[in-house]
Amino acid sequence: MEHLPVLVVIIPLLTVPLCVLLDHPRLAWLAALASSWLSFAAAVGLVLQVSDTGPISYLLGSWEAPWGIEYRIDVLASYVLLIVTAMAALVLFAARESVRKDIPEARISRFYAAFMLAFAGLAGIVATGDAFNVFVFLEISSLATYALISMGKDRRALSAAFNYLVMGTIGATFILIGIGFLYMMTGTLNMADLAARLPEVADTRTVRAGFAFLAVGIGLKLALFPLHLWLPNAYAYAPCSVTAFLAATATKVAVYLLLRFMLQIFGLDFSLVLMPLDTLLLVLGLIGILSASMVAVYQGNIKRMFAYSSVAQIGYMVLGVGLATTTGITSAILHLFNHALMKGALFLALGGIAYRIGSTTIQDFSGLGRTMPWTMAGIVLGGLSLIGIPSTVGFISKWYLVLATLEEGLWPVALLVLIGSILAVVYIWKLVEAAYFGTPEGNPEIKEAPLSMLVPMWALVGANIYFGIHTDLSVGLASRAAAVLTGGAG
């Protein structure tokens, strides 16, 4: 049990060479699936352990922190690990059929290897308590992600991957420079140690420059408006299972980094009082919500539409952080979880549709309400959750975010947030109208998606409703994590 913090990362990491060595599509999938579920079990164990005994510190190779590398799991980390591992496990469960169709057979085992590498990288970013280690894992996951995106069937996947590669590398470099500056001033890379030593040197230009580099670097990874330009194409042209996984996890991990660096390492006082990060996040978050939702309305490709919607949803999280109050940060952390559930469900459903009709453009949705009733019902429920209808997780997120803005007296912001919801109605309903009231042209032989894709998708749809009514887990963890972050305690 004491090795859980490292197991969460090591299990998927070791599966990577295993997948390559097996070099057999079915066996590679089984290995990836098994390891993702093991990793999920480890994450569940961590959540229980953390809520039982408080933050866990794990010393790699028994080297004492701050000299050795420390893995540190607190409430926030265990919560994000739970999301990442659960989404990986569900997406992999659904992936087999669609991967078989999307990827040439000879490359399938390598696809799973890259997938597990990306997964291990994301888990590593969250588990580690070492700033340089964050950069290493970030590069691991990013490089694997570029490869995954480029495997998309559409040739435009290549340029999308390249675009992301350029932007992502700039982001990673900025993060590295930022970490380097901090190391220069403090001589440490351990996060807790950094947090303790930074206040002494906070008033130097180097630390401020380091802060700025980190903010921009994380902003790029996060696809924070206006640094989001890589995201829509990357999501639209990547294989469906990759999109589902990335949408549900990668940006969440970036939000985690934002919270970790800005609120914990630099601390609220530095980030928000000395540097005006809160205003910046508030404004960019709002513009992101409105502009990305507006653009989403005009997308003909549904995958791109949901990609823009993701940019908007990131705006909601960033806005919550920008409010810089306990309720605001709770809403951001809560939305992390809830958005993973909605977008996971929606992209998995799109995967089922792409699997059956080979396209995700709105014209091809005509009549799907009749031919693929279960998939479409899933999309409708996932969409309602995105809009924020009560008894779905989206409502809970919106409730906390609007409450947080009202607590600060920012009622125009509250109104703008809700206008974002109304825009979501517009783009979701385009889809619903086409599917249920459109006249299908051509091929009436479309069948419902295979069961192996329906089951994980509906598991997520069910979770959207379950966690919209029973919020003990999500709200409980989020508010505890937010209390820790704003209280300044480790």
Add this chain to the structure above:
Amino acid sequence: MSELQLLTWMPLVPLLATAGVIATDKSPNVREAVTIIAGVILFALVVTLAANIDWDNPTTLVLAEPLPGLRLAFTPEPLGLLFALVASFLWPITTIYSIGYMRSHKEENQTRFYAAFAVSIAAVMGIALSANMLTLFLFYEILTLSTYPLVAHAGNDKARRAGRVYLGILIGTSVGFLLLAMIWTWHVAGTLTFTQGGVFSDEVSPVVLSVLLALYVFGTGKAAVMPFHRWLPAAMVAPTPVSALLHAVAVVKAGVFTILKVSVYIFGIDTIADLAVSDWLVGIAALTIVLASAIALRKDNFKARLAYSTVSQLSYITMGAMLGIAAGAIGGGLHIAMHAFGKITLFFCAGAVFVTAHKSKISELNGIGRRMPWTMGAFAIGAVSMIGVPPFAGFISKWYLVGGALQTEQWIAVGAIVISTLLNAAYFMPIVYAAFFKEEDPQHSHGEHGEAPLPIVLALTVTALATGLIFFFPGVPLTLVDQMVGG
């Protein structure tokens, strides 16, 4: 049955009916029988609840508690019971009417139609029983979503466009304003539970309360206060049974019901009286009453005229709630029931004319009364009740409303009621006159047709009779609304 069981089964029965309707897709007769039986059972349940309730300590059924202190819960409440009684009484009758209408008209997708109808009724039960604003909001949104397939039923461009307007306005206002008002109320008062006398403490500034009240009134798009009324005429593309039960009774009444609940149980009647903004809201409601009536006068399309008449009549209720006096709330509450019987009759008649004579314009109706005496007779009764002439239902609620307006010396409100009564007469009576006393117009030849199909005639006769009977026996609604204002 205990109160708790009744509360559980009231929304559950129509939901089970939905499942039954879908399961019996292949045999239409069984399918409609399922709906009718469910309707009768539901009405029996509501009557049982109304008859046995102990108002001093009503039972609460907690469905879930998503956030601490924020519950999804049902509590029986007088106005809600009145609403539930009206809706559940009219549901089986509308179903009988639907059989005649949908089959004569050879509509497609009838299973979807009956299924969505039953879900809507379940949502209405949820609204009627809701113990707090959150529960009401949940079922309010479900009602919007479940009626959308009914509005867009035809699936052609016109229906889809109407569906967009319908959803756009109803969800737009509810998410943009109503939800905001709700969260704000939670932030200020710490509760959303409907409480006699309101939930706000005296310290809350009148400015905040004024903004909140305006947000509630405009956020309740279903109440169709101008300028958010356009969805209602748009919804008229739906099959007539939908317009009759949902867009003259269930959906629109859910809107004004929300406004009444908010003003009585969230603000409290006395608080409303103190707020300056309520005078403005009375003014806007009065404007809606007069303008909508004027528009109705100019509509030649039968259903469009009825729709604008509904917009106007709904604002009577909103106005009553905003008067800030018990008589106003009582009048508003009564009008929920009184308007329902009259207006559903009128819609039944419009639909009967449409399926039998294939006429949808008022200018084509000359002399039709001689071919369809039952239908047009019922229409005359409904029209007279709308105008507010005794001995029909509409008179009673208008009496209270005028009384309330006079007591508060809101001359705008009094004026609006008087003008609108004249306009009501001006746009309804010519139809009755033309139907019975004008000669048939050879240009719009009626062809060979007689009275509408039997189920249709049956349904509209029952509702017309009810319009008259309720004038002589107004005991049940009167007791219930009296109870609401704490009498």
